[in-house]
Amino acid sequence: MVSCCRGNDEIDMIAPCTETDIPAMFSVINDAARAYRGHVPDDCLHEPYMSDAELRGEIAAGVRFIGWFEDGELLGAMGIQDVQDVALIRHAYVATGARRGGIGGRLLKHLLMLTDRPVLVGTWRAATWAVDFYARHGFSLVGEAEKTALLRKYWTISERQNEMSLVLRVALRTTRHEHQLQNP
DSSP states (O other), X not given: OOSSOOOSSHHHHEEEOOGGGHHHHHHHHHHHGGGGTTTSOGGGOOSSSSOHHHHHHHHHTTOEEEEEEXXXXXXEEEEEEXXXXXXXXXXXXXXXXXXXXXXXXXXXXHHHTTOOSOEEXXXXXXXXXXXXXXXHTTOEXXXXXXXXXXXXXXXXXXXXXXXXXXXXXXOOSSOHHHHHHHOO
């Protein structure tokens, strides 16, 4: 459960995650990551999928999380991190019971409006549902050689994870400034 109150209209449903939201983020991330079991090789998974210390480390490294809140409960969390000259979508998770309701798409759309940089996302090769999700939202896969180079340049992951991952990119069609002009 989330200890702070959020409003009930859609604008108030998306809000930055705060220190008090970390336990709920931990719960959502590890609940949603169960989908990887049986798809991602066992040597790439551990329990919990992301520990409290890892989550706090990601935040300390500059991942800014936003959440989808309904009735004071966090149902989805997604992060964005500026790394060098790009923005990375990081840790995109929706609670199992809240999937297929558009939460992930709304969080992604919100994050894309926060940056003027090229946006990349890395995901497990076997997580075809994630690849399909990003493709539906305008992302396209990069080639294998470019994927390896991008993962080495912008992420800190093992060679095994690099081997088991894909990278997708989106070219922003609307910058944050243009969006503000269109939607005063």
